[in-house]
Amino acid sequence: MPSRSSTLDSNWALIFVCWLIACISTLGSLFLSEVMQYPPCVLCWYQRICMYPLVLILPAGLFPFDRNMVRYAAPLSALGLATAIFHLLLVAGYIPENIKPCVQGVPCSEVQVEWFGFVTIPLLSALSFLVITALLILTHKRSSQ
Amino acid sequence: MKQKYLVISSALLLLLAFAGGALYYKSRQADAAAQAYQRDRSTFVRDYSPTHGNPAAKVEIVEFFDPACETCREFYPFVRKLMDAHPDKIRLYARYAPFHNGSDQVVKILAAAHKQGKFWETLEAVFAAQSSWAPQHRPQPELVWNYLGGVGLDIPRLRQDMESPEIEKIVRQDLADAKKLNVTATPEFFVNGKPMPSFGYEQLKTLVEDAVSAAY
Numbered sequence: 001m002p003s004r005s006s007t008l009d010s011n012w013a014l015i016f017v018c019w020l021i022a023c024i025s026t027l028g029s030l031f032l033s034e035v036m037q038y039p040p041c042v043l044c045w046y047q048r049i050c051m052y053p054l055v056l057i058l059p060a061g062l063f064p065f066d067r068n069m070v071r072y073a074a075p076l077s078a079l080g081l082a083t084a085i086f087h088l089l090l091v092a093g094y095i096p097e098n099i100k101p102c103v104q105g106v107p108c109s110e111v112q113v114e115w116f117g118f119v120t121i122p123l124l125s126a127l128s129f130l131v132i133t134a135l136l137i138l139t140h141k142r143s144s145q
Numbered sequence: 146m147k148q149k150y151l152v153i154s155s156a157l158l159l160l161l162a163f164a165g166g167a168l169y170y171k172s173r174q175a176d177a178a179a180q181a182y183q184r185d186r187s188t189f190v191r192d193y194s195p196t197h198g199n200p201a202a203k204v205e206i207v208e209f210f211d212p213a214c215e216t217c218r219e220f221y222p223f224v225r226k227l228m229d230a231h232p233d234k235i236r237l238y239a240r241y242a243p244f245h246n247g248s249d250q251v252v253k254i255l256a257a258a259h260k261q262g263k264f265w266e267t268l269e270a271v272f273a274a275q276s277s278w279a280p281q282h283r284p285q286p287e288l289v290w291n292y293l294g295g296v297g298l299d300i301p302r303l304r305q306d307m308e309s310p311e312i313e314k315i316v317r318q319d320l321a322d323a324k325k326l327n328v329t330a331t332p333e334f335f336v337n338g339k340p341m342p343s344f345g346y347e348q349l350k351t352l353v354e355d356a357v358s359a360a361y
Binding site for chain 1: 148149151152155156159160162163166167170171327329330
């Protein structure tokens with residue numbers, strides 16, 4: 001059995017990692033839109049709505065460590081993950097044209113960035129949300145034991 | 146206590162990386178644009194592009210604009226003032242970037258007016274009436290006709306030219322060039338191939354004045 005304080009420490013570290021991922025995703029998306037000037041599509045905005053608040057909500061639960069913070073952060077990251085998966089399916093063509101939510105501006109199915117031949121913006125978003133969601137669930141399980 | 150420092154220093158580090166990355170990216174882009182201008186000037190200026198100023202001027206301002214764009218309208222007199230401040234040293238080229246829905250119709254009017262040698266007059270009339278035909282960034286191209294009376298255009302000929310494949314090709318070429326040059330917002334200026342480091346009147350003024358003092 002690990003001691004109470006070291007469990008607390010590792011739970012703290014897990015949320016800290018979540019926060020780091022949220023920060024990198026937030027700054028990364030701002031870099032793409034504000035510096036590289038790629039216009040964000042509608043689905044990207046929905047994912048931003050879920051990602052950006054995590055940057056502020058997570059540290060509020062780190063000082064002092066508050067395990068209830070998972071309950072505030074998980075709905076955002078789960079919704080973000082769902083949107084990102086929807087976006088991936090749209091880009092991959094599994095979701096047909098006519099239920100695309102965006103009609104004006106940038107089509108969500110347009111691939112603006114493709115690094116190493118497969119890394120796209122919605123893929124990075126889905127990965128971030130996936131890791132954050134998984135770590136939040138893990139933290140919740142560990143701290144409610 | 147240690148944890149607080151960890152969070153604060155991570156935040157600072159990330160912000161620093163962001164700012165550094167942004168500066169690096171901007172400078173690399175400016176270099177790339179300047180190189181592209183040396184190598185492939187035709188992407189910046191096409192034979193058909195409306196132009197104003199001394200043909201022998203050594204400073205070229207290429208402006209990608211959208212007739213429905215408010216900032217383009219606001220920049221127009223500013224650019225003219227810059228040209229007046231350096232008489233015969235600056236030449237202005239207009240490129241179409243109809244990013245608003247419906248702007249392409251207005252751009253076609255402008256391109257057809259250019260065939261009658263009245264591009265700038267038409268542009269001024271279109272900009273002057275912009276709030277009437279494009280309220281809240283929603284262009285209603287059919288309203289533009291109400292404001293072209295004073296320009297002295299041959300309207301029946303204009304309407305015919307507008308629909309010609311030649312004009313269609315011009316608009317498509319300009320949009321393709323805009324994409325190639327990474328123009329995603331209007332107005333975008335290139336002064337002898339160099340874009341503004343960041344957007345603003347002062348930045349454009351500095352860019353132009355540096356180009357003038359380098360060339361003359």
